[in-house]
Amino acid sequence: MKKIFITAGLLLSFLSGYSQNKNTEKADKLFQGYEYVNASEEYLKLVKSKKADGYVYKQLADSYYNVFNMEEASKWYSKAVESKQDAETYYRYAQTLRTLGKYSEANKQMDKFASMASSDKRAKDHKANPNYIPSLTSNDKLFDVFDTKINSKDQADFGAVLSNDNTLYFVSSRNTGKKTDKWIDQPYLDIYQSTRSEDGTLSEPKAVSDLNTAYHDGPLTMSADGNTIYFARDSHSEGSYQKDTKNNVKVGQQGIYKATKVNGNWTNIQALPINSTKYSVGNPSLSKDGKTLYFASNMPGGKGETDIWKISINNNSYGKPENLGSKVNTSGRETFPCIADDNVLYFASSGRQGLGGLDIFKLDLNDKDAEVLNLGKPVNTEKDDFSFSLNLTKNVGYFSSNRTGKDNIYLAVPVCGVEAVAVVKDKKTGKILADAKVSILDSKNNVIATKQSNASGEVSYKVECNTEYVLQASKNDYDPATSNIAKTKSGKISVSLDLQPVEVVVTDREVLLDNIYFEYNKSNITAQGAKELDKLVKVLNTNPLMKIFVKAHTDTNGGADYNLKLSDQRAQSTVQYVISKGVSKDRISGKGFGFTELKVNCKPCTEEQDAQNRRSEFLIVKD
Structure with a gap:
C-alpha cells in the first residue's frame, strides 16, 4: 500500500499597508x-x-x-x-x-x-x-532504534511483523515483476519473509509465493500460533474494480483476506465481508486472543482521510465494523494499527501533534482514562514514521520510516529503567557548571537526546539495560568531554564530566571547526552553527590581524547550479553571523563552491562520504 499525501499550500502574503519604497x-x-x-x-x-x-x-x-x-x-x-x-x-x-x-x-x-x-x-x-x-521535552525515551539489514537499495520496504516462531513478514516493491502501479509508477508490493536468529540478525528475505499476486499484497498480521494470517490485497487480483471512464482507468480498492497454513503452505484464501469496491480496508492487526481485528479504512462514517476500525471474529463469522472514535481518530489520517499482546494500540497519524508527517502513537486500551502518547524520538522524526509492530514475547518491535528518503524498516528495542547521572564541572577550577548541554549517545556515537545541566551541574537519563552509552557535555568556551556508560542491569550510574576551557586548533593555513550544519534547503544560522562560529569569533578577537575566507561546500546530491547557489547563501550567512558579533567586515569574506571541490571524489557517494563533502573551511588569508 503506497502512502499518498496531499499537502495544502499556505498563502503567506497579506496586505499590511507597508511595503518597499x-x-x-x-x-x-x-x-x-x-x-x-x-x-x-x-x-x-x-x-x-x-x-x-x-x-x-x-x-x-x-x-x-x-x-x-x-x-x-x-x-x-x-x-x-x-x-x-x-x-x-x-x-x-x-x-x-x-x-x-x-x-x-x-x-x-x-x-x-x-x-x-x-x-x-x-x-x-x-x-x-x-x-x-x-x-x-519532558517525555522519556521509550525505544532505542537500530537499522536492519533487510532493506532493498532503491525500493520501499515496510509493514514488518515478527511472529512468535521468529519469522519476520514484511512488504516490499523489490519484486522483478513486469506490472507496475500506474498511479505511482512503481512495482506492485509483494509479501516477503525473513528468519530472525537468536542474536537478532535476519536472513536473506524471500518472497512468500503462496500469497503474492501480480498486484499489491500486504501488509499482514498473524495469530499467536502463526497458523492464520490476515493480509491486505489489491482487488484487481480478483478482477474487482470500478471503471473511471473519464480517466480511462480501472480503480481497485484494498481489501483484507484470510489464509491458513497447511503443511507449511498458505492456503484457503478468503475475502472478508467488509471488503468493498467503494472504499479500502487494509493494514490489519489481530488481537492476541484472535477475537478482534483492527484495520484502517476510508469507509463511510469515519472522521478523517482514513480511520482505525475494528471487527469481532468468531471462527468464520465477523461482526460489524466499529470506529474507534475520536480518542484515536482525527480529521487527518490514522493508519497502520498494531494491537500488542498487552492490549496497547500503536498507530500512525498525521492529524495529531507530532514531529512531522506521520508520527507513531500509542494508547493503552486497558485504561479508559489513558491518553494517546507520542512515542517521541528516536522512533519519530520530521519525516514519515509508521507501521509500528511490537512482539512482547521477543521484546522487540519493528517500524518503518522514510527518514533517509525512502521507506525502510527499523528495529525498535524497549528501554528499561537504568538511570545515568552526569555532573558537569570546570576541569581547572572544579567549579560546578550549570546550563551545560549534556548529550547521550549510542555506541556508534549517534546522539539520542540532549538536556541542560541544572544548578547542581547534574543531568540524568533513563537508559536501556545491558547497553553501553556515551555521555557528552559541552558549553560555550569549553571543549566537550565524554564518559562511557558501561552495561548494567539496573540501578543508578554516576559519572563526572570535566570540561577544559576551549582552545581552538589554528594551523598556519586555517581555523579548524566542526561542521556548520544548516536546516534542509535553508541558509539561516542555527543554534549548532552559532556555537561553532562563536569559537571563530574568539580566535579573531584574540588575533586582531587575522583575516578569514570561508569556503562552503555541498555534497553531490542535487543539481550543480542549485548547490552552488545554496552553498554561497550559506557562506554569506556564515560571514554575516561573524560580523554581527563585532568582527570587522574587512576581516572575513566567503564564497560557496557547491560540489566543485569535493573532499572525497565519489559517484555514487555513501552517506559518510556525503558528510565529509558537506563542510565549511575557514582559511587564513595571507597579506
Missing part, C-alpha cells in the same frame, strides 16, 4: 544579497530617522533571525506585529520567543498565526495542543 531601496538590496548585517544597519537608520514602518521592522527582525540573533529578532518582531503582517512573520516571531524560553508569549503569536492560516498543519497542531513544545 525609495527609503528602503538600499537596505532591501543588501538584504536580498544576504548581507544581513549591513542591511540591519540601514534599516536601523530608518528607525532612528523615524522613517520606519511595519515593513522596516519586519525586515530588520528577519535580518537578525537569519544570523541567529534571537534577542534582537524578538525585539523587532514585537514592533513589526504592532501593524498587520503576513502569517509567516507571526510564526517566526513565535519561534524566536520559544528559543528564548518564552513559551507563553510564543503561544500568543502562534494564536495569531493560526487565525490567519487556519488550514496550515502548524496552525492545526497549535490549536490542538498549544503547550506542545515544552511538554514534549
Whole structure:
C-alpha cells in the first residue's frame, strides 16, 4: 500500500499597508544579497530617522533571525506585529520567543498565526495542543532504534511483523515483476519473509509465493500460533474494480483476506465481508486472543482521510465494523494499527501533534482514562514514521520510516529503567557548571537526546539495560568531554564530566571547526552553527590581524547550479553571523563552491562520504 499525501499550500502574503519604497531601496538590496548585517544597519537608520514602518521592522527582525540573533529578532518582531503582517512573520516571531524560553508569549503569536492560516498543519497542531513544545521535552525515551539489514537499495520496504516462531513478514516493491502501479509508477508490493536468529540478525528475505499476486499484497498480521494470517490485497487480483471512464482507468480498492497454513503452505484464501469496491480496508492487526481485528479504512462514517476500525471474529463469522472514535481518530489520517499482546494500540497519524508527517502513537486500551502518547524520538522524526509492530514475547518491535528518503524498516528495542547521572564541572577550577548541554549517545556515537545541566551541574537519563552509552557535555568556551556508560542491569550510574576551557586548533593555513550544519534547503544560522562560529569569533578577537575566507561546500546530491547557489547563501550567512558579533567586515569574506571541490571524489557517494563533502573551511588569508 503506497502512502499518498496531499499537502495544502499556505498563502503567506497579506496586505499590511507597508511595503518597499525609495527609503528602503538600499537596505532591501543588501538584504536580498544576504548581507544581513549591513542591511540591519540601514534599516536601523530608518528607525532612528523615524522613517520606519511595519515593513522596516519586519525586515530588520528577519535580518537578525537569519544570523541567529534571537534577542534582537524578538525585539523587532514585537514592533513589526504592532501593524498587520503576513502569517509567516507571526510564526517566526513565535519561534524566536520559544528559543528564548518564552513559551507563553510564543503561544500568543502562534494564536495569531493560526487565525490567519487556519488550514496550515502548524496552525492545526497549535490549536490542538498549544503547550506542545515544552511538554514534549519532558517525555522519556521509550525505544532505542537500530537499522536492519533487510532493506532493498532503491525500493520501499515496510509493514514488518515478527511472529512468535521468529519469522519476520514484511512488504516490499523489490519484486522483478513486469506490472507496475500506474498511479505511482512503481512495482506492485509483494509479501516477503525473513528468519530472525537468536542474536537478532535476519536472513536473506524471500518472497512468500503462496500469497503474492501480480498486484499489491500486504501488509499482514498473524495469530499467536502463526497458523492464520490476515493480509491486505489489491482487488484487481480478483478482477474487482470500478471503471473511471473519464480517466480511462480501472480503480481497485484494498481489501483484507484470510489464509491458513497447511503443511507449511498458505492456503484457503478468503475475502472478508467488509471488503468493498467503494472504499479500502487494509493494514490489519489481530488481537492476541484472535477475537478482534483492527484495520484502517476510508469507509463511510469515519472522521478523517482514513480511520482505525475494528471487527469481532468468531471462527468464520465477523461482526460489524466499529470506529474507534475520536480518542484515536482525527480529521487527518490514522493508519497502520498494531494491537500488542498487552492490549496497547500503536498507530500512525498525521492529524495529531507530532514531529512531522506521520508520527507513531500509542494508547493503552486497558485504561479508559489513558491518553494517546507520542512515542517521541528516536522512533519519530520530521519525516514519515509508521507501521509500528511490537512482539512482547521477543521484546522487540519493528517500524518503518522514510527518514533517509525512502521507506525502510527499523528495529525498535524497549528501554528499561537504568538511570545515568552526569555532573558537569570546570576541569581547572572544579567549579560546578550549570546550563551545560549534556548529550547521550549510542555506541556508534549517534546522539539520542540532549538536556541542560541544572544548578547542581547534574543531568540524568533513563537508559536501556545491558547497553553501553556515551555521555557528552559541552558549553560555550569549553571543549566537550565524554564518559562511557558501561552495561548494567539496573540501578543508578554516576559519572563526572570535566570540561577544559576551549582552545581552538589554528594551523598556519586555517581555523579548524566542526561542521556548520544548516536546516534542509535553508541558509539561516542555527543554534549548532552559532556555537561553532562563536569559537571563530574568539580566535579573531584574540588575533586582531587575522583575516578569514570561508569556503562552503555541498555534497553531490542535487543539481550543480542549485548547490552552488545554496552553498554561497550559506557562506554569506556564515560571514554575516561573524560580523554581527563585532568582527570587522574587512576581516572575513566567503564564497560557496557547491560540489566543485569535493573532499572525497565519489559517484555514487555513501552517506559518510556525503558528510565529509558537506563542510565549511575557514582559511587564513595571507597579506
